[in-house]
Amino acid sequence: MPGFPTPRLEPLLVEWDYGDYEGVTSAEIRRRRPGWDLWRDGCPNGEDTAAVLSRAERFLALALEQGEGSVIAFSHGHFVRALAIAFLDLPPPIGSRLNLETAALSVLRETDGQRMLERWNDTGRLPVPPGP
Numbered sequence: 001m002p003g004f005p006t007p008r009l010e011p012l013l014v015e016w017d018y019g020d021y022e023g024v025t026s027a028e029i030r031r032r033r034p035g036w037d038l039w040r041d042g043c044p045n046g047e048d049t050a051a052v053l054s055r056a057e058r059f060l061a062l063a064l065e066q067g068e069g070s071v072i073a074f075s076h077g078h079f080v081r082a083l084a085i086a087f088l089d090l091p092p093p094i095g096s097r098l099n100l101e102t103a104a105l106s107v108l109r110e111t112d113g114q115r116m117l118e119r120w121n122d123t124g125r126l127p128v129p130p131g132p
Contacts, residue, residue, distance in 0.1 A: 012059040015076035019046020038078065039095040049092045052079065056086035077102070084108060087115055096131055 021029055021043045029036050042048030056079065063071040075083070081095045087108045100106070100121050107119040 002093055003034060010059065010062070010073070012055050012062065013073055013075040013079060016042065016052050016078040016082075017046040021046065028093040037093070039093050049082075049095075052082045053086050055079075056082040059083065061085055084117060084120070088117060089115070098115060 018024075025035075026038070033041075037052065039049055042051075058072070058098070060083070063073070073083075077100045078095070079096045080100055084090075084098060085092060085095055098120070101123050103123065105119060105122040105125065106117075109116055109118040
């Protein structure tokens with residue numbers, strides 16, 4: 001990959017461990033548990049928000065160890081949201097308000113010690129599905 005000649009698999013970037021909720025839709029979970037929110041309640045026998053944010057913080061520390069330059073990471077929706085929350089030092093419930101489409105591009109940037117969300121949920125480069 002030009003510009004990133006030594007890609008590697010990073011276990012910290014795996015998706016949220018949904019435990020008992022693996023394969024169950026949010027709507028189904030809320031029918032069984034009204035008011036459930038992933039970011040507040042986590043998943044029984046899976047990860048809670050603190051565990052996911054801890055992984056995100058460890059990944060950020062690892063990325064910063066790379067020194068100057070960019071780091072590109074490919075991960076899953078809920079984990080990318082957690083990564084943004086950790087990077088921007090936002091409260092965890094914000095995760096439920098960060099929409100993220102499949103294959104979206106997001107950019108987190110640190111400039112002069114200031115962390116910012118430069119781009120979020122950009123799907124503009126994706127092909128448009130054929131119409132009816």
